[in-house]
Amino acid sequence: MPEHSSDLARQDRDHHLHPFTDPRVLIDEGGPTVIVRGEGCTLWDEEGRSYLDALAGLWCVNVGYGRDELADVAADQMRRLAYYNTFFKTTSPPTAALAARLAALMPAGLERVLFANSGSEAIDSIIRLSRHFWALEGRPDKWVMIGREEGYHGSTLATVSLGGISGMRAQGRLPLPGFAQVGAPYGFRYAPGADPAAFAEEAAGWFDAKIREIGADKVAAVVVEPVQGAGGVIIPPPGYLERVQEICRRHDVLFVLDEVVSGFGRLGAWSAAERFGLTPDFMALAKGLSSGYQPISAVMIGDRVARTLIDKGGDLAHGFTYSGHPVAAAVALANIEIIAREGLVERVRDDLEGYLAGALQRLADHPLVGEVRSIGLIGAVELVQQRQPRIAFDPVGVVAAVVRDQMQQRGVILRAVRDALVVAPPLVVSHAEIDRIVDTLAEVLDLIRDELGLVEADRALAEATAGGRALEGLTCLVTGASRGIGAAVAERYAAEGARVVLAARSQKDLDAVAARIRDAGGQAATLAIDLADPDAVAGLAGRLAGKLGRLDVLVANHGMLGEVLPTAAMDGGLFDRVVAVNLTAVFRLVRELHPLLAESPAGRVLVVSSGAAEGEHSGWSAYAASKAGLEALARGYAAETRDSGIRVNIVDPGEVRTAMRAAAFPAEDPEGLTEPAAVTDVFVRLATPACGFTGARVPA
Numbered sequence: 001m002p003e004h005s006s007d008l009a010r011q012d013r014d015h016h017l018h019p020f021t022d023p024r025v026l027i028d029e030g031g032p033t034v035i036v037r038g039e040g041c042t043l044w045d046e047e048g049r050s051y052l053d054a055l056a057g058l059w060c061v062n063v064g065y066g067r068d069e070l071a072d073v074a075a076d077q078m079r080r081l082a083y084y085n086t087f088f089k090t091t092s093p094p095t096a097a098l099a100a101r102l103a104a105l106m107p108a109g110l111e112r113v114l115f116a117n118s119g120s121e122a123i124d125s126i127i128r129l130s131r132h133f134w135a136l137e138g139r140p141d142k143w144v145m146i147g148r149e150e151g152y153h154g155s156t157l158a159t160v161s162l163g164g165i166s167g168m169r170a171q172g173r174l175p176l177p178g179f180a181q182v183g184a185p186y187g188f189r190y191a192p193g194a195d196p197a198a199f200a201e202e203a204a205g206w207f208d209a210k211i212r213e214i215g216a217d218k219v220a221a222v223v224v225e226p227v228q229g230a231g232g233v234i235i236p237p238p239g240y241l242e243r244v245q246e247i248c249r250r251h252d253v254l255f256v257l258d259e260v261v262s263g264f265g266r267l268g269a270w271s272a273a274e275r276f277g278l279t280p281d282f283m284a285l286a287k288g289l290s291s292g293y294q295p296i297s298a299v300m301i302g303d304r305v306a307r308t309l310i311d312k313g314g315d316l317a318h319g320f321t322y323s324g325h326p327v328a329a330a331v332a333l334a335n336i337e338i339i340a341r342e343g344l345v346e347r348v349r350d351d352l353e354g355y356l357a358g359a360l361q362r363l364a365d366h367p368l369v370g371e372v373r374s375i376g377l378i379g380a381v382e383l384v385q386q387r388q389p390r391i392a393f394d395p396v397g398v399v400a401a402v403v404r405d406q407m408q409q410r411g412v413i414l415r416a417v418r419d420a421l422v423v424a425p426p427l428v429v430s431h432a433e434i435d436r437i438v439d440t441l442a443e444v445l446d447l448i449r450d451e452l453g454l455v456e457a458d459r460a461l462a463e464a465t466a467g468g469r470a471l472e473g474l475t476c477l478v479t480g481a482s483r484g485i486g487a488a489v490a491e492r493y494a495a496e497g498a499r500v501v502l503a504a505r506s507q508k509d510l511d512a513v514a515a516r517i518r519d520a521g522g523q524a525a526t527l528a529i530d531l532a533d534p535d536a537v538a539g540l541a542g543r544l545a546g547k548l549g550r551l552d553v554l555v556a557n558h559g560m561l562g563e564v565l566p567t568a569a570m571d572g573g574l575f576d577r578v579v580a581v582n583l584t585a586v587f588r589l590v591r592e593l594h595p596l597l598a599e600s601p602a603g604r605v606l607v608v609s610s611g612a613a614e615g616e617h618s619g620w621s622a623y624a625a626s627k628a629g630l631e632a633l634a635r636g637y638a639a640e641t642r643d644s645g646i647r648v649n650i651v652d653p654g655e656v657r658t659a660m661r662a663a664a665f666p667a668e669d670p671e672g673l674t675e676p677a678a679v680t681d682v683f684v685r686l687a688t689p690a691c692g693f694t695g696a697r698v699p700a
Contacts, residue, residue, distance in 0.1 A: 006031075006034060006046055006047075008034045008046065009030060009031030009032060009033075009034055010030075010031055012031050012032050012034070013026065013027055013030065013031035013032070016032075018032065019155070033045050034046040037065075037066075038053070038061075038064075038065025038066055039064075039065050039066040040064045040065060040066065040426070040428060041053055041054075041064055041065070041425055041426050041428065041429050041430075041433055042065070043065065043413070049411070050411055051408065051411050051412065051413050052411060052412045052413065052425075052433055052436060052437065053065075053413050053425065053426070054412055054413055054414040054423045054424070054425045054437045055413055055414055055415050055422070055423065055424055055425070056292075056424050056425055056426045056427075057292050058287070058292075059229055059261045059266070059287055059288075059378075059424050060286075060287035060288055060291060060292035061291050061292045061426050062264055062265055062266065062287075062288040062291045062335075062339065062344065062426060062427045063291045063335060063338050063339060063342075063344065063426065063427065063428060064291075064426040064427075064428040065426075067291075067293070067338065069334060069338065070291070070293045070331050070334055070335060070338075071293075073330050073331055073333075073334040074293070074294065074327050074330065074331050076330075077094060077326055077327045077330040077331075078327055081326050082326075082327065083322075083325065083326065083327070084326065085321065085323075086115070086319070086323050086324040087319060091324065092324070092326035092329070093326075094326050094327075094329035094330035094332075094333055095115070095324035095325075095326055095329045097329070097333055098113075098115075098298075098324075098329040098332055098333050099113040099115075099324075101333060101336060102285070102298055102300065103300075105270050105271075105336070106270070106271055106273070106274075106283065106300050107271065107273045107274055107278070107279060108279075109279055109302050109303050110280070110283060110300040110301065110302055110303075111301075111303060111306065112300070112301040112306040113298050113299065113300060113301070114129075114298070114299040114301065114318075114319075114323070115296065115297070115298055115299075115323045115324040115325075115329070116296075116297045116298070116299065116320055116323055117295045117296060117297060117320060117322050117323075117325075117328075118154070118286060118295060118297050119153070119154055119258070119260035119284060119286035119287065119297055120153070120154025120155050120156050120159050121154075121156070121297055121320060122154075122260065122284040122285070122286055122297040122298065122299050123153040123154050123156075123158075123159045123162065123223070123258060123260075123284050124154065124156045124158050124159055125299050125318060126221070126223070126256055126282045126284060126299055127145055127158045127159070127162065127221075128158075128318060129282070129299070129301070129305065129309070129318070130145065130220045130221040130254050130256070130282070130305075131143045131220055132309070132313070133220075133254070133305050133308055133309065134220055136308050136309070136312040136313055137308060137312075139217070141217060141218055142217060142218060142219060142220045143178050143218070143220050144178050144179065144180055144214055144218050144219045144220060145162050145178065145179050145180075145220055145221055145222075145223060146179075146180045146181065146182065146207065146210055146211070146214075146219060146221070146222045146223070146253075147162040147163055147164055147179065147180075147181050147222075147223050147224075148164055148181055148182055148183065148184045148224060148228070149164035149181050149182070149183050149184045149186075150164050150165065150184045150186065150228055150231030150232065150234060151163045151164040151165070151181070151184065151223075151224075151225060151228060151231060152165055152225070152228070152229070152230035152231055153223060153225075153258055155168070157172065157174065157176055158176060158179075160172070160174050160175070161174050161175035161176040161178075161179040162175075162179050162223060164181045164184070164231075165230070165231070180210060180214060182206035182207055182209075182210045183203065183206050184203075184228060184231060184234050185199070185200070185203035185204075185234065185236040185237060185240050186231075186232075186234045187199055187237060188370065188371045188373075188382055190203075191203075192390065196237035196238055196239075197237070197238070197239060199237050200236065200237040200238060200239040200240040200243060201239075201243065203236070203237070203240055204239075204240050204243035204244045204247060205247075207222055207244055207247050207248075208247045208251075211247070211251045211253060216251040216252060216253060219251065219253045220253070220254060221248075221253060221254035221255070221256050221281070221282070222244065222247075222248050222253055222254070222255055222256065223256040223257075223258055224241070224244060224256070224257065224258065225257075225258045225259075225260075225261065225262070226241060226257060226258075226259065226262045226267070226272030226273075226275075226276065227261065227262055227267070227272070227375060227376075227378060229261040229262075229378065229422070229424070230261075230417065231417065232380060232382075232417035232418055232420040232422060233373065233374075233378055233379060233380035233417075233420065233422045233424075235373050235374075235375050241272075241276050241278060242276060242277070242278065245278055245279070245280070254281040254282065254305070255278075255280050255281050256280055256281060256282040256283070256284070257271075257272060257273055257278065257280040257282070257283045257284070258284045259271050259272055259273070259283055259284060259285055260284050260285065260286040260287050260297070261287060261288075261378075261424075262376075263285045263286075263287070263288050263289065264285075264287075264288030264289060264291075264336070264339060264345075265288065265339055265344050265345040265348050265376075265377075265427050266288060266348070266376050266377055266378055266424065266427075267348070267375060267376035267377075267378070268345065268346075268348040268349030268350075268353050268376045268377075269345060269349065269376075270345060271283065271285075279302070280300075280302065281301075281302040281304060281305055282299060282300065282301060282302060282305065283299070283300035284297065284298075284299060284300075285297060285298040285299075285300065286298070288335075288339075289332050289335070289336075290328060290331050290332040290335050291335045291338075293331050293335060294325075294327060294328035294331040294332065295322075295328060296325065296328035296329065296331075296332050339427070342428075344427040344428070347427065348376050348377045348427055349376075352376075352377050352427070352429065352434075353374070353375070353376050353377065355431055355434060356374050356377060356379055356423075356434055357374045357379070359434050359435060359437075359438040360372040360373075360374055360379050360381060360438060362438060362442070363381055363438065363441065363442060363445070366442070366445050366446075366449075367387065367449055368383050368384065368385075368399075368445050368448065368449055368452070369381055369382065369383065369384070369387075369445070370382045370383065370384035370387060370390060377424060377425065377427060377429070378422070378423070378424040379422070379423050379424075380417075380420045380421065380422045380423070381420065381421045381441065382419065382420045383399055383400055383403070383419040383420070383421070383445075384419070385399075385452075392419065393419050396418050396419055397416065397418050397419060399419060399448065399452070400416035400417070400418065400419040400420065400421055401416050402448060403416065403421055403441070403444050403445065403448055404416040404421065406444045406447065406448070407421075407440060407441065407444055410440050410443070410444065411440075412436065412437055412440045412441075414437070414441075421441065423437055425437070462681070462685060465496075465681075465684050465685055465688055465690075468495070468496060468497075469496055469497040470496045470497070470684055470688045471493055471496040471497050471498035471553075471684065471687055471688060472496070472497030472498070473497065473498075474497075474498045474499070474552040474553055474602065474687070474689075475498065475499045475500075475501070475548050475549075475550050475551050475552050475553070476490075476493050476498045476499070476500050476501065476551075476552060476553040476554075476555065476687065477500075477501045477503060477527075477544070477551060477553070477554050477555070477593070478490040478493065478500060478501070478502060478503065478555040478557060479503045479504065479531060479554075479555065479556055479557050479558040479589070480503075480504055480557035480558035480559065480608075481500075481502035481503055481504050481510065481513060481557070482502070482504035482505075482506050482509035482510050482512075482513060483504075483509060483513075483658075483659065484656075484658035484659060484660070484676055485557055485608065485653055485656060485658060485676045485679070486502075486504070486555070486557040486558070487502075487513045487676070488675075488676035488677045488679075488680050489555055489557065489676075489680050489683045490502050490513060490517065490524070491513065491516060491517055491520070491522070491677075492677070492680035492683065492684060493553075493683070493684070493687070494517040494520070494522025494523060494524055495520060495522060496684055498523075498552075498553070498687075499523040499524075499525075499548065500517065500522070500523065500524045500525070501524075501525050501526070501527055501544070501548070502514055502524060502525070502526050502527065503526075503527040503528075503529050503531070503558075504528070504529075504558070505528065505529070505530050506528070507526065507528040510526040510527075510528060511526060514526050525547070525548075531558055531581070531585040531586075531588075531589060532577075532580045532581045532584070532585045534588060537585070537588045537589055537592050538592070539592075540589075540592050540593065541592050541593050541595055541596050544593075544596065545596060550596065550599070550600060551593060551596040551597060551600065551603075552597075552600045552602050552603060552604065552687075553602075553603075553604040553605075553606070553687045554589070554590070554593055554597065554604070554605045554606070555606045555608070555683065555687075556586045556589060556590070556605065556606070556607045556608060557608040558581065558585070559581060559582050559608070559627075559660065560577070560578050560581035560582060560623075561578075561623055561660050561663055561664055562574055562575075562577065562578040562622050562623055563622075564617075564619070564620050564621075564623070564664065565620075565621055565622075566619050566621055567621045569621075570621045570622055574622065575621070575622040575625075578622035578623055578626055579622060579625065579626045579629070581626075582623065582626035582627060582629075582630060583626040583629045583630050583633065586607065586630060586633065587633060590605060590633075590637060597646050598641075598644060598645070598646060600645065601645055601689070602645065602688075602689035603641075603644070603645050603646040603647070604646070604647050604648075604649075604686065604687050604691070605634070605637065605646065605647070605648045605649075606648075606649055606650075606651055606683060606686055606687065607630055607631070607633075607634040607648070607649070607650050607651070608650075608651050608652075608653060609627050609630060609631050609634075609650050609651065609652050609697070610623075610627050610652060610653075611652065611654075612624040612627045612628070613627040613628045613630070613631045613650075613652075614652075617664075631650050631697065634648055634649075634650050634695075635648075635650075635695050638694045638695035639695065641694070642694060642695070646694075647686075647691055647692070647693070647694040648694050648695060649686050649691075649693070649694060649695070649696050649697075649698055650696070650697040650698065651682060651683065651686065651697075651698055651699075651700055652697060652698070652699050652700065653676075653679050653700040654674065654679065654699060654700055655673050655674060656673060656674050656675070656676050656678075656679055656700075657670050657673040657674065657675055657676065658676065661673065679700035681700075682698055682699075682700045683700075686698065
């Protein structure tokens with residue numbers, strides 16, 4: 001991700017603690033991306049970059065961004081009545097109208113509404129009201145709430161305890177007592193290839209077993225998301241939800257639907273209850289209720305519970321300052337009107353559900369894809385390391401996070417959950433925008449597949465070279481070999497059985513390295529040479545061929561830092577000298593030695609670069625420019641020789657204790673840096689004849 005340096009990003013970085021974000025990473029990156037505008041399915045940041053929002057904000061912007069009508073409704077209501085509470089036998093026109101509208105929209109039997117401000121508050125309210133209901137019924141011991149693994153119901157102490165996201169439960173000494181979980185109906189994980197009907201019965205049966213284990217006389221309610229969104233778009237097999245409801249009825253346990261994500265058209269119906277013919281005792285609504293234009297949520301209360309609360313409950317000692325807020329209610333009413341008027345529920349049901357499923361299916365045969373799944377306008381692409389037999393990535397979540405970040409760099413925002421990429425665009429998304437989401441994901445998956453291929457090849461090389469003597473019989477020329485990384489690589493190559501030619505300007509320093517190699521039983525020759533001198537390089541191939549007979553590996557490690565100055569302050573002569581040593585000399589050397597390398601059945605060129613080539617130190621002018629040019633030269637040479645036996649790769653040694661590093665960062669503590677000898681493994685792997693990849697930039 002780009003580093004952000006605007007005043008707003010800095011203010012946010014210094015003062016805002018973001019939810020579900022590693023604050024240290026955000027600080028190190030310079031602050032957040034500042035989103036300033038939205039229209040339809042597109043967002044823009046303060047630097048003018050656009051993003052296709054394939055997650056509808058957080059599953060909520062169902063009608064899309066930039067709806068002037070909703071802004072006008074909010075402003076008009078603020079002028080008329082900006083706020084009044086609903087505590088003291090009072091209400092407001094939009095609050096009363098919204099309650100009636102929701103009662104009419106939701107399935108029969110859900111006639112009463114309690115308003116709150118978020119899905120977390122709605123579920124928290126349901127937990128409290130469920131226990132209160134049973135207490136009023138004379139059964140106060142029925143208080144245990146059962147959720148599911150990978151379930152997400154909010155961020156309060158109670159909703160985290162109900163949910164099954166382990167990372168959330170690890171913070172705050174949770175769960176609280178009185179909560180239990182069963183497994184999710186996660187066919188991809190628990191029952192790959194199983195008959196859906198059989199798995200539906202098995203997974204629903206986990207609730208039956210848990211209720212029996214705890215005792216039905218102690219269980220207040222079962223809470224399920226029809227589709228587990230934040231859990232990775234876990235879609236239950238057909239018949240599962242109906243079976244869970246039947247189990248609850250049989251045990252006299254309340255059945256609760258968390259429809260915070262699934263409501264208001266996401267599944268091609270006003271609610272999942274409508275789609276699946278369910279009659280819950282409670283239903284939680286939020287997100288699409290206002291399409292995110294105002295914070296609002298609603299608890300729909302079934303007739304059985306409502307009658308008890310009304311007839312036996314007395315004062316309801318529960319609620320929030322902003323319960324039924326008139327502005328939020330007015331916006332929610334207008335949002336529902338847009339969904340109805342534009343036929344967005346029907347559009348999802350009759351058009352977008354099938355189109356999204358078909359588009360995602362294009363990814364089903366990708367080598368990194370274990371499964372694609374979708375329902376309504378929500379879907380997931382589950383990634384695997386290997387399809388058959390299935391092998392998951394280890395550690396979990398790293399690859400999906402990389403894909404997510406690569407997607408955002410290409411202007412598409414989606415979410416990574418474990419190793420699933422999840423999408424849920426606004427209900428106004430076009431076919432072309434769905435195609436863009438899927439096509440961009442295909443592009444990134446191809447990129448990641450190639451990168452992972454390098455990783456797997458490197459693992460194989462590590463195993464092949466683990467026993468030592470991996471370079472037996474090879475002849476290697478290492479430049480800059482009088483000290484630092486060059487000396488460490490030369491000594492390691494000799495220990496692996498190679499004949500090594502050490503090249504640098506100082507004969508005295510070369511002799512010291514060669515003596516260490518010979519004392520250890522290795523073979524070493526020295527070549528005192530100024531590689532920036534064209535005359536010194538000319539004819540070198542012939543001299544090496546005459547003395548050694550062959551050349552298999554060239555390690556171009558020499559370099560010059562020069563003064564670390566911006567371009568405007570750089571002396572032209574100094575710039576030329578830095579480029580001559582770091583870039584031009586390597587060009588001459590590669591051109592001169594190409595015939596020898598081409599004759600070798602295992603010709604290898606390893607170019608040592610640095611973070612400056614990737615822009616980490618863009619103010620370093622000459623050095624950064626020369627290293628970037630060096631990488632471009634290496635990649636070009638790799639492409640030219642791809643069909644030959646020559647392999648060309650770039651190595652970034654990272655933060656290694658060298659004299660050049662000390663000159664670049666004089667205030668840095670060298671004790672915190674890596675010793676050069678510790679990064680030589682990658683040089684061995686890339687030089688071995690078993691190495692088959694070329695053109696890669698490999699971190700040491």
